[in-house]
Amino acid sequence: MSDLLEMARKVAHKAKARGAQGVQASVYRSRDSELEWRDGKIDRLRESTRMGVGVTLYVDGRYSSNSTSDLRDSAIEHFLDDTVATTRVLAADPHRKLPDPARYASRFQGDLEVFDTASMSPSERRKLARSLEEAARANPDAGEIISVTSSCSNSTSESAMVCSNGMEGQRRRSTFALFAETSVKDEGDRKPEGWWYAVQRHKADLPPIATIGQEATRRALGMRGAKPEKSGQYACAIENAVAGRLLGDLIGPLHGQDIQQKRSFLADRLGQDIGSAALTIVDDPLLPRGLSSRTYDGEGMSTIKRPIFTRGKLETFFLDTYYASKLGKEPTTAGTSNLVFEAGERDLDGLLAAMGTGILITGFSGGNSNPATGDFSIGIRGYWIEKGRRARPLAEMNLAGNHLEFWKKLAEMGKDAYVYSSWRTPSMRFEPVQFSGT
Amino acid sequence: MQKGINRRDFLKWIGAGTAAASVPALGCATGGSTGLHRAAGREAGAHSTYFDGFGVDGGLIGKVIRKGLTRGGDFCDVFLQHKISHWVGMEDAAINRAYSNVDLGAGIRVLKGDATGFAYCEDLTEQAMLETAETAASVADAAAPGIRAAPLAARKIESRYTVELPWSEVGIDKKLPLIERANAKARGRDPRIIKVTIFLADQTSHILVANSEGLLVEDEQPMAVMYVTCVAAKDKQIETGYQSVSSRDGLRFFSPEVLDKLSNEAADYTTKLFDAVSAPVGELPVVLAPGVSGILLHEAMGHGMEADFNRKGVSIYADRIGKRVAPDEVTICDDGTCDRMRGSINIDDEGAPAQRTVLVEKGILRSYMHDRISAKHYSVASTGSGRRQSFRYPPVPRMRNTYMVSGPHDPAEIIASVDKGLYAEVFSNGQVHIGAGDFTFYLKHGRLIEKGKLTRVVKDANLIGSGPKVLEHVEMVGNDMLLFSGGGSCGKDGQRVPVGFGLPTVRVGAISIGGRAS
Numbered sequence: 019m020s021d022l023l024e025m026a027r028k029v030a031h032k033a034k035a036r037g038a039q040g041v042q043a044s045v046y047r048s049r050d051s052e053l054e055w056r057d058g059k060i061d062r063l064r065e066s067t068r069m070g071v072g073v074t075l076y077v078d079g080r081y082s083s084n085s086t087s088d089l090r091d092s093a094i095e096h097f098l099d100d101t102v103a104t105t106r107v108l109a110a111d112p113h114r115k116l117p118d119p120a121r122y123a124s125r126f127q128g129d130l131e132v133f134d135t136a137s138m139s140p141s142e143r144r145k146l147a148r149s150l151e152e153a154a155r156a157n158p159d160a161g162e163i164i165s166v167t168s169s170c171s172n173s174t175s176e177s178a179m180v181c182s183n184g185m186e187g188q189r190r191r192s193t194f195a196l197f198a199e200t201s202v203k204d205e206g207d208r209k210p211e212g213w214w215y216a217v218q219r220h221k222a223d224l225p226p227i228a229t230i231g232q233e234a235t236r237r238a239l240g241m242r243g244a245k246p247e248k249s250g251q252y253a254c255a256i257e258n259a260v261a262g263r264l265l266g267d268l269i270g271p272l273h274g275q276d277i278q279q280k281r282s283f284l285a286d287r288l289g290q291d292i293g294s295a296a297l298t299i300v301d302d303p304l305l306p307r308g309l310s311s312r313t314y315d316g317e318g319m320s321t322i323k324r325p326i327f328t329r330g331k332l333e334t335f336f337l338d339t340y341y342a343s344k345l346g347k348e349p350t351t352a353g354t355s356n357l358v359f360e361a362g363e364r365d366l367d368g369l370l371a372a373m374g375t376g377i378l379i380t381g382f383s384g385g386n387s388n389p390a391t392g393d394f395s396i397g398i399r400g401y402w403i404e405k406g407r408r409a410r411p412l413a414e415m416n417l418a419g420n421h422l423e424f425w426k427k428l429a430e431m432g433k434d435a436y437v438y439s440s441w442r443t444p445s446m447r448f449e450p451v452q453f454s455g456t
Numbered sequence: 457m458q459k460g461i462n463r464r465d466f467l468k469w470i471g472a473g474t475a476a477a478s479v480p481a482l483g484c485a486t487g488g489s490t491g492l493h494r495a496a497g498r499e500a501g502a503h504s505t506y507f508d509g510f511g512v513d514g515g516l517i518g519k520v521i522r523k524g525l526t527r528g529g530d531f532c533d534v535f536l537q538h539k540i541s542h543w544v545g546m547e548d549a550a551i552n553r554a555y556s557n558v559d560l561g562a563g564i565r566v567l568k569g570d571a572t573g574f575a576y577c578e579d580l581t582e583q584a585m586l587e588t589a590e591t592a593a594s595v596a597d598a599a600a601p602g603i604r605a606a607p608l609a610a611r612k613i614e615s616r617y618t619v620e621l622p623w624s625e626v627g628i629d630k631k632l633p634l635i636e637r638a639n640a641k642a643r644g645r646d647p648r649i650i651k652v653t654i655f656l657a658d659q660t661s662h663i664l665v666a667n668s669e670g671l672l673v674e675d676e677q678p679m680a681v682m683y684v685t686c687v688a689a690k691d692k693q694i695e696t697g698y699q700s701v702s703s704r705d706g707l708r709f710f711s712p713e714v715l716d717k718l719s720n721e722a723a724d725y726t727t728k729l730f731d732a733v734s735a736p737v738g739e740l741p742v743v744l745a746p747g748v749s750g751i752l753l754h755e756a757m758g759h760g761m762e763a764d765f766n767r768k769g770v771s772i773y774a775d776r777i778g779k780r781v782a783p784d785e786v787t788i789c790d791d792g793t794c795d796r797m798r799g800s801i802n803i804d805d806e807g808a809p810a811q812r813t814v815l816v817e818k819g820i821l822r823s824y825m826h827d828r829i830s831a832k833h834y835s836v837a838s839t840g841s842g843r844r845q846s847f848r849y850p851p852v853p854r855m856r857n858t859y860m861v862s863g864p865h866d867p868a869e870i871i872a873s874v875d876k877g878l879y880a881e882v883f884s885n886g887q888v889h890i891g892a893g894d895f896t897f898y899l900k901h902g903r904l905i906e907k908g909k910l911t912r913v914v915k916d917a918n919l920i921g922s923g924p925k926v927l928e929h930v931e932m933v934g935n936d937m938l939l940f941s942g943g944g945s946c947g948k949d950g951q952r953v954p955v956g957f958g959l960p961t962v963r964v965g966a967i968s969i970g971g972r973a974s
Contacts, residue, residue, distance in 0.1 A: 056768065059571060060571045060595065061570075061571060062571070062573075062574060062595075062850065063571075063572070063573045063574065063575075063592075063594065063595050064574050064850070065574075065588075065591045065592075066575060066576050066577075067577060067578070068578055068848075069578060069579075070578070080552065081552065081553055081554075082553065083553075083555050084555065084556040084557065085556075085558075086557065086558035086559075086560075087558065087559055087560055087561060087578040088538075088560040088578075089578075089579070093558075093560075097558060100556075101556060104554055107627075107628050107629055108544075108551055108552050108553070108628075109552040110552070111550060111553075164769050164770060165768050165770050167768075201768075201769075201770040201891050204892070207772045207774075207776070207924065208891070208892050208893060209769075209771070209772060209891035209892065210891055210892045211770065211889065211892070241892065246968060249737045249738040249968075280650060280651055280687050280694060281651070281687050281694065281696040344548075383889065383895075383896045383920065384887035384896030384897065384898055384918055384920070385898060385918045385970075386884055386885055386916070386918070388916050389696065390687065390695055391694070391695070393734070393915075393916045393972075394916070395735075395898070395916055395970040395972075396970070397894075397896040397918050397920045397970070413892060413894050414894045414920050414921060414922060414968060415920065415968065416917075416919075416920050416968060416969075416970020417970070418737070418917065418918070418970045418971060418972045419972065420972075452737065452972055454738050454968050455738070455968060456738065456739055456968065
């Protein structure tokens with residue numbers, strides 16, 4: 019890994035020699051292996067080694083950011099010639115600068131445990147992918163299955179970063195992932211699919227194979243005969259694994275560019291209640307084994323734990339050095355790392371029991387949100403719930419609302435944090451909201 | 457991570473609110489490049505290629521292919537790519553940021569039956585390429601080669617998108633006035649516009665495809681796109697909107713007319729929203745305006761007609777060839793040959809020539825979109841639909857420019873035929889579930905139709921329906937087919953490729969509209 023740091027230093031030095039007063043140079047290298055398996059045989063093997071260089075330049079008050087995978091010595095020289103020259107042609111921007119060196123200090127020194135030395139051989143990937151299919155087919159309704167696709171993948175990545183005003187960093191990460199997808203017969207030509215996956219930094223943290231394969235098939239079979247319900251206002255619950263899709267439209271407008279460019283419905287709402295008291299979210303970059311754990315962010319600033327919402331109140335924006343300067347505020351960090359939620363007391367079944375009648379959302383489709391107004395509309399699938407139980411599957415429906423009203427209807431969070439995403443969303447239960455169907 | 461592993465299909469424009477992070481990735485913009493980026497001795501001989509300049513000649517490519525076949529593979533191809541991308545942007549009236557990217561590498565694929573071994577390297581040395589071929593070869597497990605590679609023979613193609621000067625050699629100084637003009641126009645359009653952000657992105661991609669059947673073919677693929685995003689304020693109300701244009705063309709594409717139309721539309725799409733009300737809730741007849749609403753075809757049936765999903769039996773259109781899927785008025789094409797459209801190509805990423813593929817002819821499903829693997833499976837010729845995001849991905853069947861051919865009706869007649877419905881004008885994104893067939897597309901704005909007349913503006917609603925049902929219930933097709941010239945991209949299998957689409961004014965049956973007004 020030290021060779022990457024050495025290369026980053028060299029690139030920074032070369033850029034400075036060409037007249038850049040400030041430089042951030044980063045170098046990465048990664049190795050990825052994936053085996054995809056379909057219906058009893060290998061479908062695709064994929065292997066790759068990547069390496070590249072990124073360089074962010076501050077030249078006479080001007081800014082550009084550039085990357086290349088052409089690492090031949092002569093190509094790097096030309097690349098820096100070109101990029102430094104191009105930067106000089108741009109307009110000067112007083113807000114463009116490297117982070118305050120004070121923000122490089124107090125970096126977390128412990129082990130985030132995001133690198134596992136365990137390996138995975140090609141034959142092991144094959145065995146795991148085959149087991150995923152076997153698990154997916156181990157169902158009393160296996161006769162309804164049209165096709166099962168599974169995959170097993172692992173990767174390692176290393177990177178180094180140098181900022182010319184006094185920051186150096188190196189890190190490495192590993193990833194192990196399992197995926198299964200089942201396609202089943204339904205009425206007419208419909209062939210609903212279900213999929214499930216697990217991803218972890220440590221191989222030993224992967225769940226039993228059978229749970230993933232079985233869940234994929236269970237989800238596909240559950241969607242047979244799905245139909246829309248009548249349009250109306252219904253109570254709803256959102257399953258933990260998919261809740262991040264909707265939350266993303268609430269988090270997006272917290273970013274500096276949206277706020278400074280006045281296209282954020284949250285721009286003037288710092289310190290205000292945006293959600294109900296059940297909405298407590300912390301950004302925790304130092305979570306051991308977290309999928310987005312990091313001791314320094316994309317600008318090299320040391321990371322800290324940061325509350326985003328506390329009992330519904332908006333606590334922070336995501337501001338990088340540039341947009342913080344434009345807004346006349348202190349930078350925080352450019353974006354989320356791991357989001358951790360204050361857990362409730364019940365699992366999903368408990369939430370459904372509390373809801374009684376309504377809609378359980380198990381998947382989203384398409385949709386969008388207007389960042390300036392908070393209006394959103396998004397396709398959903400899931401189940402109609404009666405007496406706390408799944409009565410029939412739903413599809414071809416939309417959920418619509420405004421984020422400023424929607425999160426105030428959050429009745430409770432589940433205790434079932436979803437661990438296969440860096441946003442560890444639990445299942446959530448909401449008071450009645452607008453659904454459109456027939 | 458979430459999205460990387462999730463193989464759902466989705467279609468989203470960059471700049472559509474949530475995708476700011478993907479903008480620099482598009483990027484790239486260095487000024488006048490040097491001899492490094494130029495082809496060395498391109499006209500000199502049969503095996504002299506653009507990649508000679510990188511030390512990769514026909515001899516080495518042949519050696520790599522032979523290495524790929526050493527474990528008994530049936531077929532091997534090599535995809536070389538050198539892509540130079542630039543991005544330059546304006547915010548708060550200053551052009552003060554630029555991004556650039558250079559991608560160089562080789563993707564090597566070995567097929568054994570319909571199984572794929574794929575590996576890539578970003579280092580074009582002989583050692584790296586041979587190791588990569590060896591990795592891809594392991595999809596087969598024999599001790600010796602099964603077939604012999606044919607000698608490589610270079611094939612010349614006529615380009616349908618030549619440019620006077622490749623973008624890789626256009627200095628940034630030539631781009632600045634274009635952005636300045638677009639900014640002035642957008643700001644001048646309406647005093648309520650308070651913010652304008654603009655970016656201009658360009659790409660020059662050199663590709664070479666060579667395979668064990670002896671094919672060796674090259675292409676130079678230009679791409680240009682400009683986005684204008686506006687924010688407007690009226691009292692305390694804030695609205696935002698955007699428009700884009702894109703073409704496989706050079707600098708000349710950004711004529712004053714193109715820039716002015718782009719900026720005016722971006723501004724109008726934004727200020728129009730001040731008068732808008734929430735869209736209705738529930739099922740209503742929908743009239744699709746011509747142009748960008750072609751996204752309906754892309755989502756509702758396009759993906760379902762990509763042959764890989766059918767080969768695997770998981771598409772709702774599996775086993776429907778020769779059967780009726782739409783009324784007589786409906787003819788749908790996927791076409792790689794449209795003039796400088798974003799989804800146009802000379803060759804696909806397996807080296808097959810582009811073509812106009814008739815998918816649905818007078819309501820009858822005629823063809824899927826095929827790559828090499830699916831064509832072999834169905835014993836048909838490839839339709840030139842094997843596409844990939846870059847050398848880092850194996851090709852899969854993809855759409856190019858997908859459109860419905862004009863029908864008999866006058867657009868005014870179509871609108872007048874609806875008593876109460878939605879006239880859907882501008883869309884931003886969509887998604888489909890291939891097997892179940894339900895699709896969505898997101899309406900940025902449109903109009904209500906009341907008693908055959910266009911009335912109030914409505915905004916921000918997701919539309920959802922069953923693709924096959926919507927296609928079966930196309931009720932009237934207008935005579936005004938329009939290709940959308942903006943910057944559309946399609947995601948599938950974790951890969952994004954540029955696509956185009958088009959539609960005449962079309963009346964479809966009831967679609968569920970996810971608005972909030974009752």
